[in-house]
Structures are given as structure tokens and as C-alpha cells.
Amino acid sequence: MALHLKDGGWAWRGYMPWGGEGTKGNIDQKEGFYGGPELASNDQHPLKGMPTFGENQFPDDELPEMRHLVLEYIDKVTQLGLTISDAISVGLGLDRKEIKRRLLDPAPIQLFRSFKYYGSHGVDSCGIGEHSDFGFLTILSQNATGLQVLSPLKEWVDVPFIPDSYVVNVGDILDRLTLGLYVSPLHRVLTPQPNSDRLSIPFFFDPAWNAEVRPLPLSGERDGETPSSAARERWNRNSTFKDLQGTWGQYLGVKVLKIFPDLSLPDFSAVTRPSGRHLVEIKRDEP
Ligand SMILES: O=C(O)CCC(=O)C(=O)O
Numbered sequence: 001m002a003l004h005l006k007d008g009g010w011a012w013r014g015y016m017p018w019g020g021e022g023t024k025g026n027i028d029q030k031e032g033f034y035g036g037p038e039l040a041s042n043d044q045h046p047l048k049g050m051p052t053f054g055e056n057q058f059p060d061d062e063l064p065e066m067r068h069l070v071l072e073y074i075d076k077v078t079q080l081g082l083t084i085s086d087a088i089s090v091g092l093g094l095d096r097k098e099i100k101r102r103l104l105d106p107a108p109i110q111l112f113r114s115f116k117y118y119g120s121h122g123v124d125s126c127g128i129g130e131h132s133d134f135g136f137l138t139i140l141s142q143n144a145t146g147l148q149v150l151s152p153l154k155e156w157v158d159v160p161f162i163p164d165s166y167v168v169n170v171g172d173i174l175d176r177l178t179l180g181l182y183v184s185p186l187h188r189v190l191t192p193q194p195n196s197d198r199l200s201i202p203f204f205f206d207p208a209w210n211a212e213v214r215p216l217p218l219s220g221e222r223d224g225e226t227p228s229s230a231a232r233e234r235w236n237r238n239s240t241f242k243d244l245q246g247t248w249g250q251y252l253g254v255k256v257l258k259i260f261p262d263l264s265l266p267d268f269s270a271v272t273r274p275s276g277r278h279l280v281e282i283k284r285d286e287p
């Protein structure tokens, strides 16, 4: 299939067919497009060739405007992610640029996804089954309801559709790094109808590949605080992290191991579990 993820190599970009992702053994009822900031073939970026870095597969012949629009969107939503990170720093009593300095320099990992949800007759699995997001922040644009979040009272609550707004979701690593002050919630997308036209654009705004993963220093009366029992329970149940150590690239590397069977990682201690979400396996690009 043209522009298929498999043809994008380790950049992990292109078309993800319906059924290419799943949750806990069930197929997620959606198809999608994976993208990211463009690294041209002659770009000497130090991380070129590592998973998630590289060139996009845009349908330039069929939709010539898509390339420009998606790349511009990625730039703008990255700026938004940086602004939100500054606000979180200030909210934690830190210097405004502290989170950026510690986690996002020289550049955050930026994963652009666009999903079209539609059900298949006789398949009753969710659009996306219940999960928490693994990284730092997810900045999501949607055109209709369908997303639900598990409330503190353990009830599924509809996330409203508000035109011209984003849904910003806290990921597991932000929850861990703030000792549970920011909560990474379970969420899911309800089973779509076969004629559904729900679209969503989640943008995963994650720590830099080389960011050291260490809890953020909490100030004032929070200094020396330990995580609440609710946070510990949440981490045990949902999050795939074990100890906080090493760099974000280690976490991401282990996470994507199943997708990139040829990936050989340095001797990483098992800081997280591989993801079972992505069902399309990708072999190494010929250099
Ligand atoms: O499509 C949505 O509304 C949610 C997407 C999502 O949760 C995800 O991709 O992790």
C-alpha cells in the first residue's frame, strides 16, 4: 500500500491502516497518519536514523497542500507545548524555563498523529481502548465527541467537544516527575459507528531523546513530599515505568522495541515495558 508506515522505515511515518493499532488484545477501530518534523535526506541531525526521526510520507501528488499544513501545525503546536510547559514550571514554583531546560532541550520529541474513527460491522471494540498516555503532554484537536476520561470517582465522563479548542492530556512521565501532582488519567474512545466521521489529531509532546529522567525539584512546603497512596496505586496499575533513571531515549527505545524488531539497544536496564499498542512491525531502513 502506498505511503504505508512500513515503507517509512524507522522514521515511523506514513499511513496506518485500520486495525494497525490495538489495546490489550482488541483492535482499535481507526485508521491514521503518523508524522513529525521533517528531516531531509541530507540533514545531518545527530538523531537521524533513530526511531521517530526522519522523513515524512505525505501524499504530495494527491494532496499537495498537506505537507505544508502539517509541518506548520507541528511547529505551532510545539510552541503551544512549550508555553504550557512554562506554565507548569511556574505552577510548581520553579523557574519558568526549568522544565524546558531539564526535559525538552535541545528539542522535544514530537509525534504527530491524525486518526479517523469508523467501526466495522460486528466489531464491538473501542475506537481506542482504555489507556493512559506514556509521555509528557498530549495536545489533541477533535471534531466531535467520543473521547471519555475516567474521573476520580472512577466514572467514565465524556470529554466535551468545544470548537477551536485543544484537549491537553497529562502523560505518565509528567505524573511521575511531579510525584503525582499532575495526574495521567485513563481515557478511551467509544466504539464508533461504521459511518462515523470523527477525526482527532493527537500531538505527543514528549521529553528530548537525551533528557535525564529525574523527578522535578518541588519547592516550598512540597519539598521532601512523598507521592500519595493514590498516585502510587495509579502508577502501579497504569504506568509502565519502573524506576526513574537514565534518559528518555531509553524509555522510548524499550517502548518501541516490538515495532522495530531489528532495533538493537545498548544495555538498557528495564525502565519500562514495551508497548503492545502498535501492531505494524517495521524493519530497518537500508542505510
Ligand atoms: O482520538 C482521541 O480522541 C484520543 C486519542 C488517544 O487517546 C491517543 O492517541 O492516545
Ligand SMILES: [Fe+2]
Pocket (backbone or CB within 6 Å): 131, 132, 133, 138, 187
Ligand atoms: Fe491517549
